[in-house]
Amino acid sequence: MKTATKALVVFSGGQDSTTCLAQALADFDSVETVTFDYGQRHVIELEQARILAQISGATEHHQIDMQWLGRLTENSLTRPDIPITHTNGQLPSTFVDGRNLFFLSVAAVLAKQRGIQVIYTGVCETDFSGYPDCRDSFIQSLTQTLKLAIEYPYEIRTPLMWLTKAETVQLMAQLGKLDWYAETHTCYEGLRPACGKCPACTLRLKGFADAGIPDPLPYL
Amino acid sequence: MKTATKALVVFSGGQDSTTCLAQALADFDSVETVTFDYGQRHVIELEQARILAQISGATEHHQIDMQWLGRLTENSLTRPDIPITHTNGQLPSTFVDGRNLFFLSVAAVLAKQRGIQVIYTGVCETDFSGYPDCRDSFIQSLTQTLKLAIEYPYEIRTPLMWLTKAETVQLMAQLGKLDWYAETHTCYEGLRPACGKCPACTLRLKGFADAGIPDPLPYL
Numbered sequence: 214m215k216t217a218t219k220a221l222v223v224f225s226g227g228q229d230s231t232t233c234l235a236q237a238l239a240d241f242d243s244v245e246t247v248t249f250d251y252g253q254r255h256v257i258e259l260e261q262a263r264i265l266a267q268i269s270g271a272t273e274h275h276q277i278d279m280q281w282l283g284r285l286t287e288n289s290l291t292r293p294d295i296p297i298t299h300t301n302g303q304l305p306s307t308f309v310d311g312r313n314l315f316f317l318s319v320a321a322v323l324a325k326q327r328g329i330q331v332i333y334t335g336v337c338e339t340d341f342s343g344y345p346d347c348r349d350s351f352i353q354s355l356t357q358t359l360k361l362a363i364e365y366p367y368e369i370r371t372p373l374m375w376l377t378k379a380e381t382v383q384l385m386a387q388l389g390k391l392d393w394y395a396e397t398h399t400c401y402e403g404l405r406p407a408c409g410k411c412p413a414c415t416l417r418l419k420g421f422a423d424a425g426i427p428d429p430l431p432y433l
Numbered sequence: 434m435k436t437a438t439k440a441l442v443v444f445s446g447g448q449d450s451t452t453c454l455a456q457a458l459a460d461f462d463s464v465e466t467v468t469f470d471y472g473q474r475h476v477i478e479l480e481q482a483r484i485l486a487q488i489s490g491a492t493e494h495h496q497i498d499m500q501w502l503g504r505l506t507e508n509s510l511t512r513p514d515i516p517i518t519h520t521n522g523q524l525p526s527t528f529v530d531g532r533n534l535f536f537l538s539v540a541a542v543l544a545k546q547r548g549i550q551v552i553y554t555g556v557c558e559t560d561f562s563g564y565p566d567c568r569d570s571f572i573q574s575l576t577q578t579l580k581l582a583i584e585y586p587y588e589i590r591t592p593l594m595w596l597t598k599a600e601t602v603q604l605m606a607q608l609g610k611l612d613w614y615a616e617t618h619t620c621y622e623g624l625r626p627a628c629g630k631c632p633a634c635t636l637r638l639k640g641f642a643d644a645g646i647p648d649p650l651p652y653l
Binding site for chain 2: 277279281284285310314322345350354357358359361363
Protein backbone atom coordinates (compact mmCIF):
# COMPACT_ATOMS: atom_id res chain seq x y z
CA MET A 214 0.00 0.00 0.00
CA LYS A 215 1.35 3.40 -0.96
CA THR A 216 1.90 6.07 1.65
CA ALA A 217 1.54 9.77 1.01
CA THR A 218 5.09 10.51 2.10
CA LYS A 219 8.30 10.56 0.11
CA ALA A 220 11.35 8.34 -0.25
CA LEU A 221 14.91 8.81 -1.50
CA VAL A 222 16.73 6.06 -3.40
CA VAL A 223 20.54 5.85 -3.40
CA PHE A 224 20.83 5.17 -7.09
CA SER A 225 23.85 4.00 -9.07
CA GLY A 226 22.07 3.05 -12.28
CA GLY A 227 23.00 -0.59 -11.63
CA GLN A 228 20.70 -3.57 -11.44
CA ASP A 229 20.30 -3.62 -7.66
CA SER A 230 19.54 0.05 -7.10
CA THR A 231 17.16 0.05 -10.09
CA THR A 232 15.25 -2.78 -8.41
CA CYS A 233 15.19 -0.67 -5.23
CA LEU A 234 13.85 2.25 -7.23
CA ALA A 235 11.01 0.08 -8.58
CA GLN A 236 10.25 -1.11 -5.04
CA ALA A 237 10.30 2.46 -3.68
CA LEU A 238 7.93 3.63 -6.43
CA ALA A 239 5.59 0.76 -5.51
CA ASP A 240 5.71 1.84 -1.84
CA PHE A 241 5.63 5.65 -2.11
CA ASP A 242 3.79 8.27 -4.15
CA SER A 243 6.83 10.46 -4.58
CA VAL A 244 10.36 9.12 -4.97
CA GLU A 245 13.60 11.02 -5.54
CA THR A 246 16.92 9.53 -6.63
CA VAL A 247 20.48 10.49 -5.74
CA THR A 248 23.57 9.42 -7.68
CA PHE A 249 27.11 10.02 -6.49
CA ASP A 250 29.85 11.10 -8.86
CA TYR A 251 32.88 9.79 -6.97
CA GLY A 252 35.26 9.33 -9.86
CA GLN A 253 33.80 6.07 -11.09
CA ARG A 254 35.86 4.23 -13.65
CA HIS A 255 32.98 4.57 -16.12
CA VAL A 256 31.01 7.80 -16.64
CA ILE A 257 28.36 5.68 -18.40
CA GLU A 258 27.03 4.78 -14.94
CA LEU A 259 26.06 8.39 -14.28
CA GLU A 260 24.39 8.72 -17.67
CA GLN A 261 22.39 5.49 -17.27
CA ALA A 262 21.34 6.57 -13.79
CA ARG A 263 20.00 9.82 -15.22
CA ILE A 264 18.15 7.98 -18.01
CA LEU A 265 16.65 5.44 -15.60
CA ALA A 266 15.52 8.12 -13.17
CA GLN A 267 13.67 9.77 -16.06
CA ILE A 268 12.14 6.52 -17.37
CA SER A 269 10.98 5.48 -13.90
CA GLY A 270 9.05 8.63 -13.15
CA ALA A 271 11.16 9.62 -10.16
CA THR A 272 10.07 13.09 -9.00
CA GLU A 273 13.59 14.49 -8.87
CA HIS A 274 17.09 13.20 -9.69
CA HIS A 275 20.08 14.54 -7.75
CA GLN A 276 23.69 14.05 -8.78
CA ILE A 277 26.19 14.91 -6.05
CA ASP A 278 29.89 15.50 -6.63
CA MET A 279 31.85 13.16 -4.37
CA GLN A 280 35.17 13.24 -6.22
CA TRP A 281 36.78 13.81 -2.83
CA LEU A 282 35.94 10.21 -1.91
CA GLY A 283 38.05 8.90 -4.76
CA ARG A 284 40.93 11.13 -3.69
CA LEU A 285 40.58 10.02 -0.08
CA THR A 286 40.94 6.33 -0.71
CA GLU A 287 43.02 4.33 -3.10
CA ASN A 288 41.35 1.57 -5.03
CA SER A 289 40.84 0.22 -8.51
CA LEU A 290 37.24 1.38 -8.94
CA THR A 291 38.33 5.00 -9.07
CA ARG A 292 41.94 4.67 -10.18
CA PRO A 293 42.47 3.40 -13.72
CA ASP A 294 46.12 2.55 -12.94
CA ILE A 295 45.18 -0.21 -10.46
CA PRO A 296 43.99 -3.43 -12.14
CA ILE A 297 40.74 -5.01 -10.95
CA THR A 298 41.41 -8.28 -9.17
CA HIS A 299 39.13 -10.75 -7.46
CA THR A 300 40.50 -12.77 -4.60
CA ASN A 301 39.01 -15.37 -2.33
CA GLY A 302 38.85 -14.51 1.34
CA GLN A 303 40.17 -10.98 0.87
CA LEU A 304 38.29 -7.84 -0.04
CA PRO A 305 38.28 -7.24 -3.78
CA SER A 306 40.46 -4.35 -4.95
CA THR A 307 37.31 -2.44 -5.91
CA PHE A 308 36.67 -1.74 -2.21
CA VAL A 309 36.46 1.89 -1.14
CA ASP A 310 36.81 2.03 2.65
CA GLY A 311 33.49 3.12 4.07
CA ARG A 312 31.93 3.93 0.72
CA ASN A 313 28.37 3.19 1.82
CA LEU A 314 29.02 5.05 5.06
CA PHE A 315 29.70 8.20 3.06
CA PHE A 316 27.00 7.62 0.44
CA LEU A 317 24.30 7.03 3.03
CA SER A 318 25.47 9.89 5.28
CA VAL A 319 25.35 12.35 2.38
CA ALA A 320 21.98 10.89 1.32
CA ALA A 321 20.75 11.46 4.87
CA VAL A 322 21.68 15.16 4.78
CA LEU A 323 19.97 15.50 1.40
CA ALA A 324 16.90 13.58 2.62
CA LYS A 325 16.43 15.95 5.54
CA GLN A 326 16.75 18.95 3.23
CA ARG A 327 14.05 17.41 1.00
CA GLY A 328 11.76 16.53 3.92
CA ILE A 329 12.30 12.80 3.34
CA GLN A 330 12.68 10.23 6.13
CA VAL A 331 12.92 6.93 4.24
CA ILE A 332 16.08 6.04 2.29
CA TYR A 333 16.37 2.99 0.04
CA THR A 334 19.69 1.34 -0.73
CA GLY A 335 20.42 -1.80 -2.72
CA VAL A 336 23.04 -3.23 -0.36
CA CYS A 337 22.91 -6.98 -0.03
CA GLU A 338 24.60 -9.53 2.24
CA THR A 339 24.05 -12.44 -0.07
CA ASP A 340 26.19 -11.46 -3.05
CA PHE A 341 29.33 -12.78 -1.31
CA SER A 342 31.30 -9.66 -2.19
CA GLY A 343 32.67 -9.40 1.34
CA TYR A 344 32.06 -5.65 1.65
CA PRO A 345 31.49 -4.99 5.36
CA ASP A 346 29.47 -1.85 4.63
CA CYS A 347 26.82 -3.92 2.80
CA ARG A 348 25.85 -5.95 5.86
CA ASP A 349 22.63 -5.57 7.80
CA SER A 350 24.51 -5.02 11.07
CA PHE A 351 26.22 -1.99 9.50
CA ILE A 352 22.94 -0.56 8.18
CA GLN A 353 21.28 -0.95 11.60
CA SER A 354 24.21 0.74 13.34
CA LEU A 355 24.39 3.54 10.78
CA THR A 356 20.68 4.25 11.09
CA GLN A 357 21.12 4.77 14.83
CA THR A 358 24.23 6.92 14.27
CA LEU A 359 22.44 9.12 11.73
CA LYS A 360 19.46 9.61 14.03
CA LEU A 361 21.82 10.69 16.81
CA ALA A 362 24.03 12.87 14.60
CA ILE A 363 21.26 14.77 12.85
CA GLU A 364 18.30 14.29 15.20
CA TYR A 365 15.99 13.25 12.40
CA PRO A 366 13.83 10.11 12.23
CA TYR A 367 15.62 8.23 9.45
CA GLU A 368 14.59 4.80 8.21
CA ILE A 369 16.91 2.92 5.83
CA ARG A 370 15.19 0.24 3.76
CA THR A 371 17.23 -2.54 2.15
CA PRO A 372 14.79 -4.62 0.12
CA LEU A 373 17.57 -6.73 -1.41
CA MET A 374 19.49 -7.49 1.81
CA TRP A 375 18.63 -11.19 1.94
CA LEU A 376 17.91 -11.85 -1.74
CA THR A 377 20.07 -13.79 -4.18
CA LYS A 378 20.69 -12.20 -7.59
CA ALA A 379 18.03 -14.54 -9.00
CA GLU A 380 15.52 -13.46 -6.36
CA THR A 381 16.26 -9.80 -7.16
CA VAL A 382 15.40 -10.48 -10.81
CA GLN A 383 12.22 -12.25 -9.71
CA LEU A 384 11.29 -9.29 -7.48
CA MET A 385 11.67 -6.97 -10.46
CA ALA A 386 9.44 -9.27 -12.51
CA GLN A 387 6.79 -9.08 -9.77
CA LEU A 388 7.10 -5.28 -9.78
CA GLY A 389 6.50 -5.38 -13.55
CA LYS A 390 9.60 -3.34 -14.43
CA LEU A 391 11.94 -5.91 -16.02
CA ASP A 392 12.30 -3.65 -19.07
CA TRP A 393 14.16 -1.08 -16.95
CA TYR A 394 17.03 -3.59 -16.71
CA ALA A 395 17.82 -2.87 -20.39
CA GLU A 396 19.19 0.52 -19.25
CA THR A 397 21.08 -0.64 -16.15
CA HIS A 398 24.85 -0.72 -16.17
CA THR A 399 26.77 -3.65 -14.72
CA CYS A 400 29.85 -4.32 -16.90
CA TYR A 401 33.18 -3.65 -15.13
CA GLU A 402 34.70 -2.98 -18.55
CA GLY A 403 32.30 -0.07 -19.01
CA LEU A 404 30.96 -1.48 -22.27
CA ARG A 405 27.46 -0.99 -23.65
CA PRO A 406 26.46 -3.44 -25.11
CA ALA A 407 28.04 -5.22 -22.14
CA CYS A 408 31.05 -7.52 -22.51
CA GLY A 409 29.29 -10.53 -20.95
CA LYS A 410 32.64 -11.89 -19.74
CA CYS A 411 33.88 -9.77 -16.82
CA PRO A 412 33.08 -10.94 -13.27
CA ALA A 413 30.22 -8.42 -12.96
CA CYS A 414 28.58 -9.50 -16.25
CA THR A 415 29.10 -13.17 -15.37
CA LEU A 416 27.41 -12.72 -11.97
CA ARG A 417 24.57 -10.79 -13.55
CA LEU A 418 23.95 -13.38 -16.28
CA LYS A 419 24.00 -16.20 -13.72
CA GLY A 420 21.29 -14.38 -11.74
CA PHE A 421 19.02 -14.17 -14.77
CA ALA A 422 19.75 -17.79 -15.71
CA ASP A 423 18.94 -18.98 -12.17
CA ALA A 424 15.72 -16.93 -12.21
CA GLY A 425 14.72 -18.38 -15.60
CA ILE A 426 14.18 -14.88 -16.95
CA PRO A 427 16.02 -13.42 -19.98
CA ASP A 428 18.22 -10.34 -19.44
CA PRO A 429 16.91 -7.46 -21.59
CA LEU A 430 20.39 -5.84 -21.59
CA PRO A 431 22.19 -6.00 -24.96
CA TYR A 432 25.48 -7.96 -24.88
CA LEU A 433 28.35 -7.99 -27.37
CA MET B 434 51.80 6.11 30.70
CA LYS B 435 52.72 6.44 27.04
CA THR B 436 52.08 3.60 24.64
CA ALA B 437 54.24 2.80 21.67
CA THR B 438 51.36 3.15 19.23
CA LYS B 439 50.08 6.16 17.36
CA ALA B 440 47.08 8.47 17.62
CA LEU B 441 45.31 10.89 15.27
CA VAL B 442 43.81 14.16 16.54
CA VAL B 443 40.91 15.83 14.73
CA PHE B 444 42.35 19.29 14.94
CA SER B 445 40.68 22.64 14.22
CA GLY B 446 43.29 24.90 15.79
CA GLY B 447 40.74 25.92 18.42
CA GLN B 448 41.08 25.75 22.17
CA ASP B 449 39.36 22.38 22.64
CA SER B 450 41.17 20.41 19.97
CA THR B 451 44.51 21.93 21.03
CA THR B 452 43.84 20.60 24.54
CA CYS B 453 43.09 17.21 22.97
CA LEU B 454 46.37 17.40 21.08
CA ALA B 455 48.26 18.04 24.32
CA GLN B 456 46.46 15.09 25.93
CA ALA B 457 47.20 12.81 22.96
CA LEU B 458 50.90 13.77 23.06
CA ALA B 459 50.92 12.91 26.77
CA ASP B 460 49.36 9.51 26.01
CA PHE B 461 51.17 8.50 22.82
CA ASP B 462 54.72 8.62 21.45
CA SER B 463 53.59 9.56 17.95
CA VAL B 464 50.62 11.80 17.20
CA GLU B 465 49.33 13.06 13.85
CA THR B 466 46.83 15.87 13.31
CA VAL B 467 44.14 16.31 10.68
CA THR B 468 42.42 19.60 9.85
CA PHE B 469 39.43 19.90 7.54
CA ASP B 470 39.13 22.70 5.05
CA TYR B 471 35.34 22.81 4.68
CA GLY B 472 34.89 26.40 3.66
CA GLN B 473 35.26 27.90 7.12
CA ARG B 474 34.33 31.53 7.42
CA HIS B 475 37.90 32.30 8.54
CA VAL B 476 40.97 30.87 6.80
CA ILE B 477 42.97 31.93 9.88
CA GLU B 478 41.75 28.71 11.55
CA LEU B 479 43.63 26.58 9.01
CA GLU B 480 46.80 28.63 9.42
CA GLN B 481 46.71 28.51 13.23
CA ALA B 482 46.11 24.74 13.09
CA ARG B 483 49.23 24.35 10.96
CA ILE B 484 51.29 26.52 13.32
CA LEU B 485 50.06 24.67 16.40
CA ALA B 486 50.73 21.25 14.86
CA GLN B 487 54.31 22.41 14.28
CA ILE B 488 54.77 23.91 17.77
CA SER B 489 53.35 20.83 19.45
CA GLY B 490 55.72 18.36 17.84
CA ALA B 491 53.00 16.39 16.05
CA THR B 492 54.63 13.84 13.76
CA GLU B 493 52.56 14.77 10.74
CA HIS B 494 49.86 17.34 9.93
CA HIS B 495 47.21 16.54 7.34
CA GLN B 496 44.86 19.09 5.79
CA ILE B 497 41.95 17.56 3.92
CA ASP B 498 39.78 19.42 1.44
CA MET B 499 36.15 19.09 2.53
CA GLN B 500 34.71 22.03 0.61
CA TRP B 501 31.98 19.64 -0.53
CA LEU B 502 30.60 19.68 3.02
CA GLY B 503 30.01 23.40 2.83
CA ARG B 504 28.24 22.99 -0.49
CA LEU B 505 26.13 20.12 0.84
CA THR B 506 24.63 22.02 3.73
CA GLU B 507 23.55 25.60 4.17
CA ASN B 508 24.63 27.39 7.30
CA SER B 509 26.26 30.55 8.51
CA LEU B 510 29.62 29.01 9.41
CA THR B 511 30.43 28.41 5.76
CA ARG B 512 28.21 30.99 4.08
CA PRO B 513 29.17 34.63 4.64
CA ASP B 514 25.71 35.77 3.48
CA ILE B 515 23.93 34.16 6.45
CA PRO B 516 24.31 36.10 9.71
CA ILE B 517 25.40 34.24 12.84
CA THR B 518 22.57 34.08 15.34
CA HIS B 519 22.29 32.46 18.72
CA THR B 520 18.92 31.27 19.88
CA ASN B 521 17.74 29.56 22.99
CA GLY B 522 16.28 26.11 22.59
CA GLN B 523 17.06 25.90 18.89
CA LEU B 524 20.26 24.87 17.18
CA PRO B 525 22.50 27.85 16.45
CA SER B 526 22.70 28.81 12.79
CA THR B 527 26.33 27.68 12.76
CA PHE B 528 25.16 24.06 12.74
CA VAL B 529 26.29 21.89 9.84
CA ASP B 530 24.10 18.78 9.76
CA GLY B 531 26.27 15.83 10.68
CA ARG B 532 29.53 17.77 10.59
CA ASN B 533 31.27 15.57 13.15
CA LEU B 534 29.86 12.50 11.45
CA PHE B 535 31.73 13.48 8.28
CA PHE B 536 34.87 14.75 10.05
CA LEU B 537 35.25 11.58 12.12
CA SER B 538 34.42 9.26 9.21
CA VAL B 539 37.06 10.88 7.01
CA ALA B 540 39.49 10.84 9.96
CA ALA B 541 38.77 7.11 10.33
CA VAL B 542 39.68 6.39 6.71
CA LEU B 543 42.88 8.43 7.11
CA ALA B 544 43.69 6.72 10.43
CA LYS B 545 43.49 3.28 8.85
CA GLN B 546 45.74 4.43 5.99
CA ARG B 547 48.27 5.67 8.58
CA GLY B 548 48.05 2.50 10.70
CA ILE B 549 46.38 4.41 13.56
CA GLN B 550 43.55 3.02 15.69
CA VAL B 551 42.97 5.78 18.26
CA ILE B 552 41.28 9.04 17.23
CA TYR B 553 40.97 12.06 19.54
CA THR B 554 38.23 14.65 19.15
CA GLY B 555 37.42 17.65 21.32
CA VAL B 556 33.65 17.21 21.30
CA CYS B 557 31.98 18.07 24.56
CA GLU B 558 28.48 17.66 25.97
CA THR B 559 28.88 20.33 28.59
CA ASP B 560 29.28 23.44 26.47
CA PHE B 561 25.49 23.70 26.01
CA SER B 562 25.83 24.30 22.28
CA GLY B 563 23.07 21.81 21.56
CA TYR B 564 24.91 20.10 18.71
CA PRO B 565 23.65 16.50 18.67
CA ASP B 566 26.85 15.25 17.03
CA CYS B 567 28.90 16.35 20.07
CA ARG B 568 27.16 13.99 22.47
CA ASP B 569 28.67 10.86 23.96
CA SER B 570 25.79 8.70 22.70
CA PHE B 571 26.63 9.79 19.14
CA ILE B 572 30.35 9.06 19.57
CA GLN B 573 29.61 5.59 20.97
CA SER B 574 27.24 4.81 18.11
CA LEU B 575 29.63 6.16 15.48
CA THR B 576 32.52 4.10 16.85
CA GLN B 577 30.44 0.96 16.40
CA THR B 578 29.35 2.05 12.90
CA LEU B 579 32.93 2.76 11.82
CA LYS B 580 34.13 -0.62 13.11
CA LEU B 581 31.39 -2.33 11.13
CA ALA B 582 31.84 -0.21 7.98
CA ILE B 583 35.61 -0.50 7.72
CA GLU B 584 36.34 -3.61 9.83
CA TYR B 585 39.07 -1.86 11.76
CA PRO B 586 39.44 -1.62 15.57
CA TYR B 587 38.78 2.09 16.05
CA GLU B 588 38.76 3.80 19.41
CA ILE B 589 37.50 7.40 19.67
CA ARG B 590 38.73 9.29 22.72
CA THR B 591 36.90 12.41 23.91
CA PRO B 592 38.90 13.76 26.87
CA LEU B 593 36.74 16.91 27.08
CA MET B 594 33.33 15.23 26.90
CA TRP B 595 32.33 15.93 30.50
CA LEU B 596 34.52 18.98 31.22
CA THR B 597 33.40 22.57 31.58
CA LYS B 598 35.41 25.23 29.72
CA ALA B 599 37.15 26.05 33.03
CA GLU B 600 38.05 22.39 33.57
CA THR B 601 39.47 22.22 30.04
CA VAL B 602 41.75 25.16 30.85
CA GLN B 603 42.77 23.45 34.10
CA LEU B 604 43.51 20.22 32.20
CA MET B 605 45.79 22.16 29.85
CA ALA B 606 47.56 23.69 32.87
CA GLN B 607 48.15 20.18 34.25
CA LEU B 608 49.52 19.11 30.87
CA GLY B 609 51.90 22.07 31.04
CA LYS B 610 50.93 23.49 27.63
CA LEU B 611 48.96 26.65 28.48
CA ASP B 612 51.27 28.66 26.20
CA TRP B 613 49.87 26.84 23.16
CA TYR B 614 46.55 28.65 23.79
CA ALA B 615 48.21 31.86 22.56
CA GLU B 616 48.02 30.40 19.04
CA THR B 617 44.50 28.93 19.21
CA HIS B 618 41.71 30.58 17.30
CA THR B 619 38.29 31.10 18.84
CA CYS B 620 36.88 34.45 17.68
CA TYR B 621 33.76 34.18 15.47
CA GLU B 622 34.72 37.51 13.91
CA GLY B 623 37.96 35.94 12.63
CA LEU B 624 40.08 38.59 14.37
CA ARG B 625 43.62 38.12 15.71
CA PRO B 626 44.10 39.73 18.23
CA ALA B 627 40.61 38.44 19.09
CA CYS B 628 37.60 40.76 19.43
CA GLY B 629 36.81 39.63 22.99
CA LYS B 630 33.14 40.48 22.45
CA CYS B 631 31.57 37.85 20.17
CA PRO B 632 29.77 34.88 21.80
CA ALA B 633 32.80 32.61 21.18
CA CYS B 634 35.29 35.03 22.76
CA THR B 635 32.92 35.69 25.68
CA LEU B 636 32.54 31.95 26.37
CA ARG B 637 36.30 31.47 26.14
CA LEU B 638 37.10 34.35 28.51
CA LYS B 639 34.52 33.10 31.02
CA GLY B 640 36.25 29.69 31.01
CA PHE B 641 39.64 31.23 31.86
CA ALA B 642 38.06 33.49 34.49
CA ASP B 643 36.28 30.53 36.12
CA ALA B 644 39.53 28.55 36.08
CA GLY B 645 41.43 31.47 37.63
CA ILE B 646 44.02 31.27 34.86
CA PRO B 647 44.89 34.15 32.49
CA ASP B 648 44.27 33.62 28.74
CA PRO B 649 47.59 34.00 26.88
CA LEU B 650 45.71 34.94 23.67
CA PRO B 651 46.08 38.59 22.65
CA TYR B 652 42.79 40.55 22.57
CA LEU B 653 41.97 43.89 20.96
